[in-house]
Amino acid sequence: MAFDAPTSRTRINRLPKRGDYSRETIYGILDAAFLCHVGFVVEGQPYVIPTGYGRAGDTLYLHGSAASRMLRTLAGGVDICVTVTLLDGIVLARSAFNHSMNYRSVVMLGRATPVEGDAEKTEALRVVSEQIVPGRWEQVRKPSVQELKATAVLALPIAEASAKIRTGPPVDEEEDYALDVWAGVLPLAMKTGAPVPDPRLDPKCAKVPEYLERARRKQS
Secondary structure (H helix, E strand, O other): OEOOOOOOOOOOOOOHHHEEOEHHHHHHHHHHOOEEEEEEEEOOEEEEEEEEEEEEOOEEEEEEEOOOHHHHHHHOOOOEEEEEEEEEEEEEOOOHHHOEEEEEEEEEEEOOEEOOOHHHHHHHHHHHHHHHOOOOOOOOOOOOHHHHHOEEEEEEEOOEEEEEEEOOOOOOOHHHHHOOOOOEEEEOOOOOOOOOOOOOOOHHHOOOOHHHHHHHHHHO
16 A cells, blocks of 8 residues: 655655655545645746645546646646645644644645546546535536536646655653643644525525535534
């Protein structure tokens, strides 16, 4: 369940004990989120763009408007860096220097390729939809041919990647443990709220779908 030996680009050099290169860990982090940041360079100018994604097997799917400069650029085979971060807590140390955060993160490097064909593109969009709200895809109208033409989907092989994780309490200088200062962790978590219906929602659709109730329970 591990990638090949980490490359010089993905090897964790700063605090290497926090690094993890197993597919189990990397995919677990990817599957727990649905928003990534995509970094790339155009004519010497770097950009980092947040976007939704979905994972199926060893492939990460990105999607957006066919007119998107980011997707048009990535489709040209440029090198990209995709990151995903889950923030689990603020670590409050006795000294300002040793404050930190508990987190789980993934960095992926590679080149994306366009997903062609209506069937392949529709399946990739299903993957993205199910990543964000499992169960939603089966309830909604599927994309029309015109909508598929207006949508770009890219596939990024998850082949060069690493995870980095911090857990646990603060680590202070030994002499600082005697300071009269509260120290510990302030936990953080992404949490869903109560669904807010569309003002134009048909009254016969007023009942909150079971898949949304499951999503709420999962996050609680």
